[in-house]
Amino acid sequence: MAALSGYRSIFLSDLHLGSPDCQADYLLDFLRHLRCRQLYLVGDILDLQALARRPFWPRTHGEVLARLLELPGRGIRVCYVPGNHDHAFRALAGSRIGAIEVCRETIHVGADGRRFRVSHGDEFDQEGIGRSWLTRIGDSGHRLLCFLNRHFNRLRRRAGLPYFPLSVHAKSRIGRALAFIQDFEQRAAARAEAEGLDGQICGHIHFAAIRTIGSRLYLNCGDFVEHCTALAENADGGFELLHWTERKAVLAEESLRAQPSLQATALTAFAAMERLSELDLAA
Numbered sequence: 597m598a599a600l601s602g603y604r605s606i607f608l609s610d611l612h613l614g615s616p617d618c619q620a621d622y623l624l625d626f627l628r629h630l631r632c633r634q635l636y637l638v639g640d641i642l643d644l645q646a647l648a649r650r651p652f653w654p655r656t657h658g659e660v661l662a663r664l665l666e667l668p669g670r671g672i673r674v675c676y677v678p679g680n681h682d683h684a685f686r687a688l689a690g691s692r693i694g695a696i697e698v699c700r701e702t703i704h705v706g707a708d709g710r711r712f713r714v715s716h717g718d719e720f721d722q723e724g725i726g727r728s729w730l731t732r733i734g735d736s737g738h739r740l741l742c743f744l745n746r747h748f749n750r751l752r753r754r755a756g757l758p759y760f761p762l763s764v765h766a767k768s769r770i771g772r773a774l775a776f777i778q779d780f781e782q783r784a785a786a787r788a789e790a791e792g793l794d795g796q797i798c799g800h801i802h803f804a805a806i807r808t809i810g811s812r813l814y815l816n817c818g819d820f821v822e823h824c825t826a827l828a829e830n831a832d833g834g835f836e837l838l839h840w841t842e843r844k845a846v847l848a849e850e851s852l853r854a855q856p857s858l859q860a861t862a863l864t865a866f867a868a869m870e871r872l873s874e875l876d877l878a879a
């Protein structure tokens with residue numbers, strides 16, 4: 597596995613610890629390789645709603661939490677911005693959990709001086725669709741898809757095949773979901789513009805992206821429920837979208853130096869993941 601080093605900041609969201617859909621094994625592997633100066637936890641880290649429904653706490657979920665808590669001791673600044681599934685922690689904004697800072701929202705100042713609003717993103721989801729936006733047949737449809745994804749990939753792993761995000765294909769065919777994502781992204785970019793910032797960093801819709809919208813940058817971490825993605829800022833202030841399962845892959849990148857060809861080369865996570873899926877299928 598390639599080392600996860602040379603990054604200045606890492607952004608993770610939608611881990612959903614406490615829910616059976618959390619890909620805790622890949623997440624643990626990611627955290628073991630993690631080397632950076634600061635880590636932002638961009639909401640839905642603990643799924644308190646799922647825990648309230650049904651207690652679920654395997655050993656690996658505890659290990660993830662313990663590892664997150666010990667990161668500050670290893671010299672990594674950790675900032676926790678709660679989401680809607682762990683919104684109870686928003687009441688702790690301004691205080692600390694161990695050495696982890698809790699913020700309602702925060703501003704990330706990049707290595708190149710650009711300023712980004714960091715929040716979970718549920719404020720851009722006016723209809724409160726969240727992760728069940730996929731089908732509108734409700735949460736159960738999405739839960740079924742996650743369930744299938746989990747077991748499908750367990751079988752693939754046993755067969756020695758790499759992880760394959762089952763729902764990427766389903767989602768990509770649904771125009772309505774695309775319209776929702778587009779709407780969400782527009783609102784996020786508009787908010788950054790209204791606040792005089794260079795962009796927005798968020799999660800919530802479980803759909804990783806690095807996208808220029810108008811004059812602002814829209815960055816979404818994705819999740820560790822299905823897609824196993826993280827957003828990373830390199831030493832220059834450019835961003836990369838990382839996919840972390842059996843291997844590390846860069847799905848998309850953005851950097852000032854690449855500016856002339858940015859429009860031509862900026863892959864949406866969407867297209868990139870489709871490509872990745874095809875590679876996996878071909879493998």
Ligand SMILES: [Mn+2]
Nearest residue numbers: 640679680800
């Ligand atoms: Mn959320």
